[in-house]
Amino acid sequence: MALFGSLFRKKKSDPSSWDELWTVLAPYGGRVTPSSTQAWLRAAATMDPKLLATAREQLEDALVLLDTEAAARFAGGTPFTGPDRPFARRRFLRALDAVIVAGPEAVARVVADPSSLRSYDSSPAVAPYDLADPDGYLIERWEVAHWADPTERVLRRDRSVPLGKDRFTGWPSLAVGDEMRELRKFVLDPEAGWLDVDASAVGVRGGQVFTDRDGWIGAGIAAGRLVHDALGDMADRPPKLLHVFVGALPREDWEGEVGFGLEVVDGVADAVTGDVNTERYVPFSDEECAIEDQDERVGLLVRRVAHALLAIDLPFDEERAATLRDLARGA
Known part of the structure; x- marks a missing residue:
């Protein structure tokens, strides 16, 4: 043996x-x-x-x-x-x-x-x-x-x-050590954007293919990149910002998520209550879901994502918070 x-x-x-x-x-x-x-x-x-x-x-x-x-x-x-x-x-x-x-x-x-x-x-x-x-x-x-x-x-x-x-x-x-759990995901990889914007539910609702980067799915990726780049280097970000997820949902779906008891502040549902990572959801009306112009989709997502990051306190410094306020206003 x-x-x-x-x-x-x-x-x-x-x-x-x-x-x-x-x-x-x-x-x-x-x-x-x-x-x-x-x-x-x-x-x-x-x-x-x-x-x-x-x-x-x-x-x-x-x-x-x-x-x-x-x-x-x-x-x-x-x-x-x-x-x-x-x-x-x-x-x-x-x-x-x-x-x-x-x-x-x-x-x-x-x-x-x-x-x-x-x-x-x-x-x-x-x-x-x-x-x-x-x-x-x-x-x-x-x-x-x-x-x-x-x-x-x-x-x-x-x-x-x-x-x-x-x-x-x-x-x-x-x-x-359990404190290494998030670090084992290598979230500080320079190739990985710390902000993940997912608008796939809006796209699928409108009949778009899940992998269509030209539709709402692609608009989410583009919006995430724009907000990510606007905030600059975040390599030393605190645990709450290791990975930030913002999901755009048709209002009916969003209300279903809120029904599970999520905290809602100023139209933003917060799904994570711990000290590591952030997960938030924003509702899109039927009229917003029906938008067909890609640039308009991206612009709307940038504004809503910036608002979602500001609505419930996150550890951004004042300079980045000001940038988010500008993005939320469409500046």
Whole structure:
């Protein structure tokens, strides 16, 4: 039994033994690019599900070895320097994908010498609210049928970003204590906007496709970017502003949310009562939901979001509070 356990552990930590993984990743041709990703998606759609399942387990083993604090200290852009400091988590994960696609020797090299990660970090930085190209990560693409569905792609995006329990041992700075729960989501990633504006419910109410970035969904993204950029660098923001969500809802839906007992102040429903993160909802009338001009949609959302951030006290300094007042007035 002891011998079997030793062999099992060796296989999980020996990249040269992951034959299924290297077979499945072969269509990438050793590099992650938009064209190689499409080639892999086409090839994976015809692969044996059992082969894909085994290879996925080996991919997870690879990530356990590579997704470590030691390697993150050599990430491009903004390397890891501490649990409460900005860290380019998404760029780091793209670099790990590049290592894995490069093959077993590359994985073994980075495990042995984390500084060699720099050789594989060719992914450029991505501005908040923009998408990397190719979008997503290796492990998120594994379920090919789901990845081909645009709605599933939106729903599954960034699921790999938070630190799972199976990788705590590689992150001693984040492994212990419930106070690390939010920091394990790497909310201080410079590529991640701290403000999430979701107008999808308004768009779906009007028959728009959930993934249509030209409709209300896209207007929400654009409004979030405008407010985010207007407030400037918020890297040192307090816990209540680590992640701020503002949802725009048709009034009927908003009244349903309020029915669950949410605090309402000046037409803004507050769904979070703790000291970390913020979640608020604003109602849209039938007339507002019917707006078709995209610029008008974005402008309305900017005003309502700014109002939502001001209506119930949040720890903005006076300069940023003044900026929000201007945005709420449409200035």
